Amino acid sequence: MTVPSVSFLAFAAVAALIFNLGKAAWWRQVVLLATNVAFFASFSPNPLSYVPFLAFLALGFLTQIVTGNGARPRFFVFLLVLTIAVFVWLKRYSFVPNAAFLPFLYVLVGLSYVFFRVVHLIIDRHQGEIEGRVGLVSYLNYTLNFTALTSGPIQRYDDYRRMELERLPLDLVVAGRALERIIIGYFKVAIVSMLLAEVQREAIDALLLVPPLADRVATGILVAALYPLYLYANFSGYVDVVIGVARFFRIELPENFDRPFSSENFINFWSRWHITLSSWLKTYVYNPLMMVGMERIAAPALAPYIGVFAFFVTFFLVGLWHGQTSEFLFFGFLQGGGVAANKLYQLLMQKRLGHKGYRELARNPVYTAICRGLTFTWFAFTLLWFWSNWQQIATFSHALGPEGMLLTWLAIFIVATVLLAIGEPLRRGVLRMSWQGGPLLLSRYVRTAWGTALAAVTVAVIVLLNSPAPDIVYKSF
Numbered sequence: 240m241t242v243p244s245v246s247f248l249a250f251a252a253v254a255a256l257i258f259n260l261g262k263a264a265w266w267r268q269v270v271l272l273a274t275n276v277a278f279f280a281s282f283s284p285n286p287l288s289y290v291p292f293l294a295f296l297a298l299g300f301l302t303q304i305v306t307g308n309g310a311r312p313r314f315f316v317f318l319l320v321l322t323i324a325v326f327v328w329l330k331r332y333s334f335v336p337n338a339a340f341l342p343f344l345y346v347l348v349g350l351s352y353v354f355f356r357v358v359h360l361i362i363d364r365h366q367g368e369i370e371g372r373v374g375l376v377s378y379l380n381y382t383l384n385f386t387a388l389t390s391g392p393i394q395r396y397d398d399y400r401r402m403e404l405e406r407l408p409l410d411l412v413v414a415g416r417a418l419e420r421i422i423i424g425y426f427k428v429a430i431v432s433m434l435l436a437e438v439q440r441e442a443i444d445a446l447l448l449v450p451p452l453a454d455r456v457a458t459g460i461l462v463a464a465l466y467p468l469y470l471y472a473n474f475s476g477y478v479d480v481v482i483g484v485a486r487f488f489r490i491e492l493p494e495n496f497d498r499p500f501s502s503e504n505f506i507n508f509w510s511r512w513h514i515t516l517s518s519w520l521k522t523y524v525y526n527p528l529m530m531v532g533m534e535r536i537a538a539p540a541l542a543p544y545i546g547v548f549a550f551f552v553t554f555f556l557v558g559l560w561h562g563q564t565s566e567f568l569f570f571g572f573l574q575g576g577g578v579a580a581n582k583l584y585q586l587l588m589q590k591r592l593g594h595k596g597y598r599e600l601a602r603n604p605v606y607t608a609i610c611r612g613l614t615f616t617w618f619a620f621t622l623l624w625f626w627s628n629w630q631q632i633a634t635f636s637h638a639l640g641p642e643g644m645l646l647t648w649l650a651i652f653i654v655a656t657v658l659l660a661i662g663e664p665l666r667r668g669v670l671r672m673s674w675q676g677g678p679l680l681l682s683r684y685v686r687t688a689w690g691t692a693l694a695a696v697t698v699a700v701i702v703l704l705n706s707p708a709p710d711i712v713y714k715s716f
Contacts (some may be wrong), residue, residue, distance in 0.1 A: 240281040242389050243425055243480040245701075251386075255487035264404055267373035271380050271488060279349075288345045291329050295350065298322060299357030300378050308367040315365050319376060322361065326354045332563045349388040351560065351716050355519050356382050360396055362523060369396060376401060386485040390477055390713040392495040393515035399490070407489040417486035419690045426693040427472045428709045430700055431559070435469035446638050452646075457640050459647035460654070466626055467619050470712060471499070474513075477711045503601065503610050505581040505617060509554065509574075514685025516557065525553040543586050549635060551579035561625065561716050570624040577617050604660070612656025619651060 240247050244320055247368065254274040256265060306315040331340055338343060360378075363369045373396070381399045442461035450458065478495045485492045495514050502508035509517045532545035558571020589597045600606055623632055639647060672679040679685060700706075 240278060242661070242714070243421075243477060243709065243711075248421070248425075248480075248484070250489070251484045258488055260408065261396060262406065263631065267489070268376050268380060268403065271384075271446075272376055274386075274488075275380060275383040275385045279383055279388070282346045282348050283519065287343065287522065291341060291345045292347070292350060292353075293326055296353065296357075296379070296382060298325060299353075299382070300373075300375065300416075303357070303360045303364045303373060303378075306361060307364045309658070315361075319358070319361055323573070326350070330563060333565070344715060345424075349390075351381075352388065352391045352393060352421050353382050355393045355516075356396070358523065359393075359519065365395070384485075384490070386488070386490065387479045387492055389472070389517065390711050390716075391513075392478060392481075393491050393519050394493055401491050405514060407491065409487065409489055414672055417483040419686060420479050420483035420486075422690045422694045422697070424481075424483065426475040426697045427476030427479065429476075429697055432469050432473035433706070433709065435465050435472060439469060443635075446635065448680065449638055452643055454645045455639055455643045456650060459635075459643060460650055463619050463623065463647065464655070465649050466622050467557060467615065468498075470622065471496070473709075475714050477713070483580060500615055500659060501611065502614050503607055504585075505577045505614050506550070506585075507612050509557075509578060509616065516560075520553050520556060520681070524556060525549050528552060547579045547582045547586070550582050551575040554578045564628075566597075566624045566628055570621060573621040573624065577621065591714040608656050608660035611659040615655040616648060616652040622647065644676075 240250065254270070254277075258270045258274070261267065261270070279289075299322060302318045306318050326334030328335060328339065329341075329345075330347065359380075360369070360373065376542045377400060380403070381394075381396055384394070384399070387394060426689045439462060442465070446455065446458045448461055449455070475496045478492075482494070493515050497511040497514065499508055499512035501512050528549040529545060530644060532549065533542060536542065536545060553569040554576065554577075558567055558569075558574045561567045561570065582631070585597070588600070592600060623635075625636070669680060670678050674682055
């Protein structure tokens with residue numbers, strides 16, 4: 240079952256209706272478990288294809304039990320490493336010999352996000368951060384939660400467990416906001432991301448015809464700069480839909496985006512883009528690296544640079560997690576290198592200007608606009624290794640030529656800088672427009688009209704084009 244799609248929304252609506260018929264915690268747990276199992280079972284008609292996935296779930300459940308608070312550190316580390324190794328093996332990473340893989344196809348959808356939840360449970364249970372026993376039904380509902388299985392967001396177990404027990408309110412206002420979120424998200428996935436993807440595909444075909452330099456540069460801008468916008472519309476639209484759907488099951492999923500293209504630097508960007516992934520890696524990779532580094536390196540002068548190394552490793556793993564090929568390995572190198580260079584730049588500027596001087600510089604609107612343009616340009620550049628392969632990159636580079644490449648990225652930087660500089664004040668100005676004591680665009684009437692219009696446009700386009708259910712890029716990770 241594709242998320243989001245009409246069939247998924249219909250499935251979720253029926254399940255939510257049954258879920259809310261009972262008030263008891265056991266009823267909600269049983270109905271949610273049946274819903275999660277039914278959704279999970281929709282990925283393949285072959286029962287054998289689920290065995291590796293279920294075996295990984297069983298390994299995670301047993302590991303978090305036997306490595307709970309008080310377990311020997313070496314035993315805990317061994318089972319944690321084993322869990323990670325099994326995940327790498329099941330995901331068929333390229334550095335693992337092909338002969339070692341299972342000789343049949345099996346379900347992988349959602350395994351990466353289940354991995355994050357399982358490792359979180361194992362570590363936090365061992366450290367005593369999760370009190371009490373994690374029951375099997377709660378474990379399965381948490382790891383296989385159908386609203387966040389295929390592409391996240393990554394929720395913490397204690398947050399899920401609290402909502403499992405407390406039964407969050409679901410009145411007309413809450414339901415209306417959840418429905419509004421679903422409509423906006425579906426519009427972003429089915430309409431906005433579809434149009435951006437189509438324009439980019441046409442630009443790629445046009446670029447391969449090797450037109451004159453000016454046309455090549457214009458086409459190269461579309462090829463490189465549209466993909467970040469497409470990816471944002473596609474992924475954030477999916478997140479909008481599942482957050483809205485989850486609310487009908489009285490679950491509040493964490494936010495995954497916070498206007499990432501308004502980020503003043505690349506570090507800030509990753510605190511606004513795929514927030515739950517960044518937060519998870521900060522907790523379980525960056526913080527431990529910082530602690531170990533501070534313990535092992537006694538020289539105070541080197542302490543700030545430990546963060547540079549920790550940032551590189553953390554965001555290198557971001558790229559490595561996304562895929563098994565050398566393209567994603569290089570994508571990780573660019574992510575880690577970008578964040579580490581950003582941190583190193585901050586340290587050097589603070590050393591040169593002082594903390595106060597650097598803060599004053601960062602508040603300068605021209606400096607901020609340039610930083611935003613540079614951040615967008617770097618992210619667009621790194622994404623070349625996200626959506627294409629080495630051969631395609633070589634083909635695009637050859638079609639553009641050295642001069643065309645230089646002009647393309649320079650133009651992307653200039654356009655992004657100008658548009659983002661205009662966009663932020665414009666957004667603030669529009670939100671300051673008031674009506675009846677509150678922001679006009681956030682009023683119930685405007686939001687209702689806007690949501691209705693988006694729903695009508697989405698339905699009309701889907702019916703007229705008879706297009707298949709939209710797919711989500713992050714479903715493949």
